[in-house]
Amino acid sequence: MKFSDLLKPxxxxxxxxxxxxxxxxxxxxxxxxAAHGLSAAPLVEALMERESLGPTGVGHxxxxxxxxxxxxEEVLGVFIQIEKPIDFEAVDRQPVDLIFALFAPENAGVEHLKALALVSRTLRNTGLCTKLRANADAGTLYTIITETEDVQAA
Incomplete structure (x- = not known):
C-alpha cells in the first residue's frame, strides 16, 4: 500500500x-x-462516533x-493542515495541525490496519512533519506526502 493509493491531490x-x-x-x-464523491453526513457521524471511543490525536x-x-469499496484518505492548531484531546495534550483522515469499507480488516500503520509510521517522522508545516500549498503538501513512499521503497 502506498500513499498515492489512499490520497488524491x-x-x-x-x-x-x-x-x-x-x-x-x-x-x-x-x-x-468533494475529492472522493462520498456523502458528507454519514462521514461526520462515523468520525464523531469513532472519536467518542477515544481521541485519535496521536501526539506531536x-x-x-x-x-x-x-x-x-476501498480505503481512502484526506489530509488537512490547519494554520492555527486546535485542541484535539491528543495523548500528549498538544494542539493538532496535521490531520490525515482515513475511511475504510466496513469489512476492510487488514487493509484498514495497513493504511493506519502506513500513515502513523510516516507522520511520526519529525523531519517530514516539519516540511509539511513549512508549506501552505496543497499541491506541495501532496507531493511531500507521496514522495515519502519513494524514499521508503529505496
Missing amino acids: EAVKVLGAVSSKKRLMHDIADLAE GVALPHARIAGL
Missing part, C-alpha cells in the same frame, strides 16, 4: 483556522465528499481520525 487542503474539533470533522467530510500535533463506512 484534490483530497489535500490547507485551512487557516478551525473553530472546533467538530467543525474539523465537518471539513474533513466535506473534503472527502498529528491526528489520525478514521472510520468504517458502509458501501465504501
Whole structure:
C-alpha cells in the first residue's frame, strides 16, 4: 500500500483556522465528499462516533481520525493542515495541525490496519512533519506526502 493509493491531490487542503474539533470533522467530510464523491453526513457521524471511543490525536500535533463506512469499496484518505492548531484531546495534550483522515469499507480488516500503520509510521517522522508545516500549498503538501513512499521503497 502506498500513499498515492489512499490520497488524491484534490483530497489535500490547507485551512487557516478551525473553530472546533467538530467543525474539523465537518471539513474533513466535506473534503472527502468533494475529492472522493462520498456523502458528507454519514462521514461526520462515523468520525464523531469513532472519536467518542477515544481521541485519535496521536501526539506531536498529528491526528489520525478514521472510520468504517458502509458501501465504501476501498480505503481512502484526506489530509488537512490547519494554520492555527486546535485542541484535539491528543495523548500528549498538544494542539493538532496535521490531520490525515482515513475511511475504510466496513469489512476492510487488514487493509484498514495497513493504511493506519502506513500513515502513523510516516507522520511520526519529525523531519517530514516539519516540511509539511513549512508549506501552505496543497499541491506541495501532496507531493511531500507521496514522495515519502519513494524514499521508503529505496
